[in-house]
Amino acid sequence: MKTISRSCLFPFLLTALALIFAGCSSIMRPPPAAAYMDSYKRDNAVTSASISFFAGQLDNDSTERSTYSHTSHAEWWGDGTFARYINGGYFTFGWGFETFSPFLQAGFVSPYIGLTGWGSIYSLFYTPIAEKDKKSSLANYAGGGMLIEQIPLNDKWKIGFTEHISRNGRELYYVDEDCGMEIGCGWPSARPKFYTEVGGGFFVSRTINENSKVSLEFRYGRDLDEKRNRVAITLDFWGFSGAIPVGGNDVMRKIANKNIEKMKSLKTTSTDSLQRTSQSIDKKNTGSLHTIKRQWMRIADSSQTLSNIYTPTDSVLAVTTKGICYDESANTVWLKQDYGEIVYQISADSLDYCQLMERKNLFGSSLLIGTSFFPAGGLLTGSLAGGLAIGTLAGIGFWAIINFAANQEELAPKVYPELCSEKHTKEQIIKWLKQYPCGGELKE
């Protein structure tokens, strides 16, 4: 849960950024193929920058005039693309910009065959709700699909072939000349035109060095709507940056690596392998560690624990545990992690016992729940008193559910400045620890 709460920011942020950038241009043409194919089985992210030159029957040499406006046919002769790809075996996900058009791309990839789809973010998120004309929303969509075949010639050179079908956009600008003193009057506003294209091409790619490659791609496209022929020549450079650690497994690995590093100097075992041979008095136990109410323990150093570390004040490091046993002969204590099954050993000299764990105060959350139900209750009953009653019931109900149905020791602990402020003498600590003796040899 901790790993997901730290990693859930990426999908939420990416979605939020996509929605923000969706307001940019929606024009798109097929992205280059070679860098996408080179993402196969790479742990690193592929970062690609390319420039394209367009030729053929471009619509960029005419202007339509009417009484108070004109429309410039200004299809671009070139474009630039920046893209990033991350890979998981046979699946690659990418994102980038084609000049002012943010896009997403994803698909199947392998050493010889690739199949990819892309869409401009504006098309993906806003086209269905943006009303341009009476056509269906797909008429203003920019995106497509491409099949790619790749043949490695040797360690440095590869060639490839592409076939695509896509909905492209091209540039068209409208200028209103009769808008008086309005802001922006006389300035061109983009009115892109979309067309369906089928076509194919080929590319050649070469390895420059271990971290960079280049490709030259030629692509022909037939405009099915206006019966035009277009060609694009693209020069693409790409390199490999460090892995982007944004997924749940990335966060889990990062937290685990810190603990694995600590485990090199800590004695650890799992609860399954522990055995106790002696009985404790009036204590519940699992047959391994003594199971106790979650207890705060003060420790001397953060490297001595595999549990979550809390700092009620700058000078105090505190952890909680629900499992403990004291090995008197070695003067060590075994403590259990917060949620995992690992048990770790810590010197009794660098440990002190503190208060029992209390969960965070629920009053504030209960009050908020009650407040949120008060208006609905008032509307339902048609009276202020009814709303207050329902709001109060909701708040109490929330408190009761959390207090009685949830495991209190699994909830977030209450951390306050007085926590673990009291220091005990060595004799007091030993006396307290002797309540929880370990029995027999601990197996690792």
Next chain:
Amino acid sequence: MRKIIILVIIFAWITAWAEDDIISPSNFAPQAIAAKQIAPGASRPFSFASSFVLCSQKTDKGTNADYCETPHSKIERNKLESLNFRIDGNIYNITWPKTENTKGAENWSGHSFGGGLFLNAHYSFLLEIGVTPMLVQWIGPIYVAAAYQLSLGHYFGTDEKNSLDTKISQNLFTGTFNLGGGAMGFINNHGLGLGAHGGIRQIQVLNAGYKEYTATDYRTGNRINPESRDSYKIKEWIFYYGLDLLTYTNLPLLNESDSKWHCGFMTSIEMGIRTEKNPLTYWSLSLSLII
């Protein structure tokens, strides 16, 4: 936790004051992830979602009145806009096949033919509750899903000043379908998934009407005898697609990362595909936790 509650309250009350109400089933992509078991052991999705529906108005050339005409309804109003906020939770599920190892494994890719039957409950602001049985089945890289939502709601209208009025209300018990499928690609080394889904769903838009006084009390001069006017219900099918972004854990590092179980978090955006015959626009954002 408190920040989440505050955000939910703010968002819910913003949506509660929209003029019209939407009734439509929730997104089935989180349930698909639960059935796939890409995060082993995680089979209960919980979601927050917000949806809106608009209508492209047309103008009657004779009367100059605006109206919204869907394939089965014609509503004479100058504006149709509906907003909805809901909370979904899974109360029961059966998934297959059984996941033996819930601690995770390197290169765990979930069940290729995983499936599940889910029973979800929802609460939608202001006063709607319901249950949704849902079936999901993966077939290799793609999945198909079907959901039917039963909902019971009490919906409020507006007064003559266009403010919420509890004296104008309507009850509705109804069922709506959501049928479709999707696909998802998983980048296992990162714990990321990107998917798309789509299908056809029923959207019900309801307005309880506005209050109009039909008589005057001549002793006091006050207007009396309020009656509801212009209440309407639209129920249409729309084609839609959605994009999903997922983050999850499945590495065998639960102990090393001091975690109890694996889980996933998903963001989904759905968009209706508007056609010439159906001018309804649909858009939805949902956040889901699968534990």
